[in-house]
Each structure stands twice: as structure tokens, then as C-alpha cells.
Amino acid sequence: MRDETVILCRCEDITREKIRECIEAGCRTIDEIKRVTRAGMGPCQGRTCQMLIAQELSAYYHIPLEEVLIPTSRPPVKPVSMGILADAYEEGGKPQ
Numbered sequence: 001m002r003d004e005t006v007i008l009c010r011c012e013d014i015t016r017e018k019i020r021e022c023i024e025a026g027c028r029t030i031d032e033i034k035r036v037t038r039a040g041m042g043p044c045q046g047r048t049c050q051m052l053i054a055q056e057l058s059a060y061y062h063i064p065l066e067e068v069l070i071p072t073s074r075p076p077v078k079p080v081s082m083g084i085l086a087d088a089y090e091e092g093g094k095p096q
Helices: 016-024 030-037 050-061 082-091
Strands: 007-009
Touching (some): 007 016, 007 050, 016 030, 016 050, 030 050
């Protein structure tokens, strides 16, 4: 299968070819790739593509996968509906 047809980030429709172009241009972290391509910024927030991008970085730079810097997660870690937030605000409580 050709790299331009392999989608690594389904939410943002980013191909393996585009990820590799970023890496070859000097991107060394998932955050740098995210800033250039928006990979990991879709509805799944990287839960689907983050490890795939890490594998590409690991292979290109010949480093163990464990040494690829994984971005920090920011709250909310899971998608939260606006209704839940509105209900919590009206009740004067904090979202769980």
C-alpha cells in the first residue's frame, strides 16, 4: 500500500506521507507534527493516531518507542457533552 493512501489520523484525514514529510522536515515530537498538520486535534483527540505517529518517529529516528515524547493530556480527557457541563453549572456543582 502506498504511503499517500494510508491514513494515520482519520479525524483530520492526515496520511502517512504527510507525517513523514513533517518528520523529514525536522519535526521530532508528536506536538510538532500536531502543530503543522492538526493530526490528533480531531474528535478523538489523538487516541487513534498518537501511537501511529509515535511509531513513525521511532522508526525514522531509530529510537525505542518508549523514548518518543508523548504529549500531555489536558482536561477533559474524555469528550464531555455541553449538556453535562450546563447541568453542573446550574446545580452549582463541579462536573465529575
